[in-house]
Amino acid sequence: MQKVNIAIDGPASSGKSTVAKILANDYGYIYTDTGSMYRTITYLAIQKKIAFSDEAGLVDLINTYPITFEQTASGQKVFAGEEEVTQAIRQPDVTNGVSEVSAWAKVRHKLVEMQQKIAENGGVVMDGRDIGTAVLPTAEVKIFLVASVDERAERRYKENLSKGIRTDFETLKKEIEQRDYLDSTRVVSPLKQAQDAIKVDTTGLSITEVVQCIKQIVSEKIKNLA
Ligand code: DC
Numbered sequence: 001m002q003k004v005n006i007a008i009d010g011p012a013s014s015g016k017s018t019v020a021k022i023l024a025n026d027y028g029y030i031y032t033d034t035g036s037m038y039r040t041i042t043y044l045a046i047q048k049k050i051a052f053s054d055e056a057g058l059v060d061l062i063n064t065y066p067i068t069f070e071q072t073a074s075g076q077k078v079f080a081g082e083e084e085v086t087q088a089i090r091q092p093d094v095t096n097g098v099s100e101v102s103a104w105a106k107v108r109h110k111l112v113e114m115q116q117k118i119a120e121n122g123g124v125v126m127d128g129r130d131i132g133t134a135v136l137p138t139a140e141v142k143i144f145l146v147a148s149v150d151e152r153a154e155r156r157y158k159e160n161l162s163k164g165i166r167t168d169f170e171t172l173k174k175e176i177e178q179r180d181y182l183d184s185t186r187v188v189s190p191l192k193q194a195q196d197a198i199k200v201d202t203t204g205l206s207i208t209e210v211v212q213c214i215k216q217i218v219s220e221k222i223k224n225l226a
Contacts, residue, residue: 002222003029003123005138006214007131010145011180011191013152013159015202015210016127019145021076022211023218024125031076032069032118034128034135037111038102039089040067040080045101046093052100055107062110090163096175099182102129108188129183132194141221142197143214151203152176 006023008016017033024031041061044050050057065081078086088094101107108130115135119126126135132142147155153173160167184191193199198217202210 002225003121004140004218004222004225005119005122005136006125006141006143006218007136007139007194007197008125008127008143008145008214009129009131009133009191009193009197010127010143011152011183012176013156014145014147015155015207016145018207019210019214020125020127022207023214026211026215027123027125027218029123029125030118032115032124032126033076033078034111034115034126034131035098036078036089037067037114038098038107039094040065040078040085041107041111042094042098042101043085043089043091044080046097052097055104058101058104059106059110062107067114087163090165092165092167092175095179099179099186103182103186103188105188112189129191130189132197133192134189137194140225141218142194143217144193144197144199145202145210146199147202149173149177149180 008020010016021031023029041058044061044065045052045058048061050061068079070077070079077084078089112135115126118124119136128135132139132144150173153169153176156172156176157167157169200210200213
């Protein structure tokens with residue numbers, strides 16, 4: 001099968017990463033979680049006491065601690081320089097700060113460059129907020145995943161529990177709404193459905209159903225490319 005790039009965008013906890021990982025595995029593609037890159041800079045800023053408002057300081061962090069991924073049998077590991085940050089970047093203090101950090105143009109510019117390099121030879125499933133609109137505007141397949149806020153909060157609640165992170169459901173819901181608001185109203189590359197993206201509403205659907213639906217879209221697209 002021809003190797004294409006698959007861009008998956010959507011709001012927080014819409015199921016992007018779960019679905020993207022399965023698709024990448026099934027197609028033998030590289031999976032890139034761009035949210036983890038913004039999270040890594042946010043984590044580093046907290047550790048190194050760089051203010052979220054210090055754009056130049058945040059860019060310095062990107063230059064000093066290169067972000068890399070390592071594929072392992074138990075999933076993808078994320079590194080900032082030599083340090084493994086896979087778990088640390090999922091903590092609530094990072095989650096609640098990441099929208100502020102990711103709003104900076106220079107931070108985005110640097111990370112987008114890295115993301116484009118990863119995808120330059122095709123065969124990538126990349127998820128984020130601006131993949132179809134800014135990172136890979138020529139991606140052959142663009143999906144925009146949505147789900148109700150209640151369902152997304154429920155998913156994040158269960159995901160957190162499975163990682164041993166205790167969170168209050170209502171607080172989680174408010175945080176998701178706040179992050180959606182910040183991500184979709186920022187000036188630089190806001191969360192927005194690309195004109196040529198296909199919207200998939202995952203509310204009430206199982207992961208298997210969502211994967212099936214996207215695979216159908218991918219097959220159609222590839223057929224039309226031939
Ligand atoms: O997908 P996630 O929840 O791990 O993403 C964390 C944050 O990173 C999200 O709130 C907004 C930001 N982000 C972004 O601005 N652009 C992307 N391509 C991916 C994530």
